[in-house]
Amino acid sequence: MMRLAFVLSLLTVANVAPPAAAQDYPVRPIRVIATSSAGGTSDIFMRALAEELHKSLGQPIVVENRPGGAFNIGSRACAEAAPDGYTLCIIPGEPLVYNQFLFKTLTFDPVNGFEPITQLFTITQALVVNAALNVKSLPDLTALSKAKPGTLSYSTASVAIAVLLERFKKETGTDMVRVPFRGGGEAVSALLSGTTPIGFYGIANVRSQLEAGTVVGLMVDSDKRSPLFPNIPTIPEATQKSFASRAYFGLLAPAGTPRLIIARLQSEVARIIDRPDFRSRHLIERGLEPIASKPDEFARLIKEDRALAEQIVKEAGLEPQ
Numbered sequence: 663m664m665r666l667a668f669v670l671s672l673l674t675v676a677n678v679a680p681p682a683a684a685q686d687y688p689v690r691p692i693r694v695i696a697t698s699s700a701g702g703t704s705d706i707f708m709r710a711l712a713e714e715l716h717k718s719l720g721q722p723i724v725v726e727n728r729p730g731g732a733f734n735i736g737s738r739a740c741a742e743a744a745p746d747g748y749t750l751c752i753i754p755g756e757p758l759v760y761n762q763f764l765f766k767t768l769t770f771d772p773v774n775g776f777e778p779i780t781q782l783f784t785i786t787q788a789l790v791v792n793a794a795l796n797v798k799s800l801p802d803l804t805a806l807s808k809a810k811p812g813t814l815s816y817s818t819a820s821v822a823i824a825v826l827l828e829r830f831k832k833e834t835g836t837d838m839v840r841v842p843f844r845g846g847g848e849a850v851s852a853l854l855s856g857t858t859p860i861g862f863y864g865i866a867n868v869r870s871q872l873e874a875g876t877v878v879g880l881m882v883d884s885d886k887r888s889p890l891f892p893n894i895p896t897i898p899e900a901t902q903k904s905f906a907s908r909a910y911f912g913l914l915a916p917a918g919t920p921r922l923i924i925a926r927l928q929s930e931v932a933r934i935i936d937r938p939d940f941r942s943r944h945l946i947e948r949g950l951e952p953i954a955s956k957p958d959e960f961a962r963l964i965k966e967d968r969a970l971a972e973q974i975v976k977e978a979g980l981e982p983q
Contacts, residue, residue: 679811682980684747684920684921684922684923684926685922686693687747687922687923687926688719688720688721688747688748689721690721690748691721691722691723691724691748692715692719692721692722692724692747692748692749693724693726693743693748693749693750694723694724694725694726694749694750694751694913695714695726695727695728695736695739695740695743695749695750695751695752696708696725696726696727696728696729696736696751696752696753697729697733697735697736697737697751697752697753697754697757698729698733698736698754698819698845698846699727699729699845699846699847699848700727700845700847701845701847701848701850702756702845702846702847702849702864703785703846703863703866703867703869703911703949703950704752704846704911705725705727705845705846705847705880706866706948707752707782707783707944707945707948707950708725708752709725710940710943710944711723711782711931711934711944712724712725712903714934714940715930715931715934718882718930718933718934719930723756724902727845727857729845732756732757732761732764732765732768732842733753733754733756733757733761733819734750734757734761734765734768734770736753737751737753737757737758737770737772737775737981738769738770740753740770740776740914741752741770741775741776741916742770742914742915742916744916745771745777745789745914745915745916745917745918745919745920746919746925747919747923747927748777748916749915749916750913750914750915750927751776751913751914751915752782752908752911752913752914753776753911753912753914754819754909754911754912755909755910755911755912755964755967755971756820756821757772758772758776758821758912758914758942758964758968759772759964759967759968759970760819760821760822760969760971760975761969762968763971763975763976763980763982764821764980764982764983765982765983766974766982766983767828767848771917772968773968774917775916775917776914776915776916776917777914777915777916777917777918777919777957778912778914778957778960778961778964779912779913779915779924779927779928779931779957779960780912780913780927780928780931780932780953780954780955780956780957780960781910781911781912781953781954781955781959781960781963782910782911782912782913782931782935782952782953782954783910783911783945783950783951783952783953784866784908784909784910784950784951784953785864785865785866785908785909785910785911785949785950785951786864786880786882786883786884786888786950786951787818787820787823787826787862787863787864787883787909788862788863788864788865788872788879788881788882788883788888788891788894788949789860789861789862789867789879789880789881789882789974790853790860790861790862790868790871790872790877790878790879790880791803791859791860791861791877791878791880792853792854792856792859792860792876792877793875793876793877793878794856794859795859795860795878797878797880798878798880799880799900800830800834800880800881800900800901801868802833803836803860803880804834804836807835807836807837807838808835808836808837811837812837812839814837814838814839814859814860815838815839815840815841815843815857815858815859815860816838816839816840816841816845816858816860816861816862816864817840817841817842817843817849817852817853817858817860817861817862817863818840818861818862819843819846819863819909820862820863820907820909821971821974821975822859822905822906822907822909822971822974823878823883823909824840825974825975825977825978825980826838826897826905827840828978831899838860839905839974841858842862842961844862846863846864846867847862847867849863849867850867850868850871853868853871853877854871854876854877857945862883864909864948864949864950865879865882865888865890865891865948865949866948866949866950869890869948869949872891872958879891879894880894880895880900881894881895881896881897881899881900882894882895882896882897883897883905883908883909884896884908884951888948888949889946890949892933906970907967907970907971907974910953912960912964913927913931915927925957928954928956931954932954935952935953935954937955
């Protein structure tokens with residue numbers, strides 16, 4: 663009987679320990695794995711958010727960049743981390759919903775490997791070209807590619823955008839080659855150097871270049887024209903075709919992270935994003951549309967987006983590599 667009582671007491675302690683730990687959370691620095699390289703839209707945003715979370719949580723938030731592998735490298739590092747609330751990750755939709763249909767094997771489980779905390783924002787993306795190409799519109803781009811076949815390349819982080827551009831190439835005879843995307847900072851460097859003179863990525867990555875005229879915007883993927891650059895047409899305006907899949911980033915944790923911690927983090931992030939000064943400076947002015955959804959809302963979005971991703975990949979005829 664004494665042995666049974668001892669075992670029961672241990673089980674009782676084990677059952678109450680996680681909530682107690684969650685209530686005291688955090689007691690040490692928190693690591694956030696960024697799946698993009700330093701200088702990209704999500705990296706810049708996460709560092710701004712980390713500063714504010716440091717103030718509210720009382721512990722440093724350290725951003726660790728793990729770019730590459732179509733965002734799979736950072737996603738794996740996050741999924742494999744201890745589910746204790748001290749490793750979080752900022753991840754785009756691609757490794758959560760697309761990559762399972764594009765890769766024969768993944769080193770992490772996109773369906774069961776994460777706890778969604780909140781969808782942070784939707785990105786307004788823009789198709790831009792190096793101004794040296796002297797291209798002002800999609801027809802100009804098509805004409806240039808036909809005049810100089812095999813010489814143009816483009817980069818984008820979004821699978822849906824890549825499918826859109828590949829379809830555009832087939833329909834118009836545009837000759838462009840897709841170059842692997844590692845991160846916003848590297849993509850902009852390649853765009854400006856002319857190594858990869860065409861890009862379709864977050865408008866914040868090229869805002870200063872658009873304003874300076876060193877790159878030219880051809881279209882944006884949002885439903886309405888961007889308030890930052892109202893002269894750039896939307897995808898439907900430029901192509902007469904609709905576009906259903908928007909790019910976004912979310913904050914997640916490894917599967918099994920206590921629900922009290924997930925709820926605390928979502929609440930703190932939503933409070934920060936709801937602040938007018940933060941929204942204006944770090945979201946609206948960067949071409950990002952604020953979301954700050956609840957964990958269950960974000961989980962539902964991921965599930966719905968995964969079904970859409972499977973359909974897009976199938977319609978595009980893409981085979982797992």
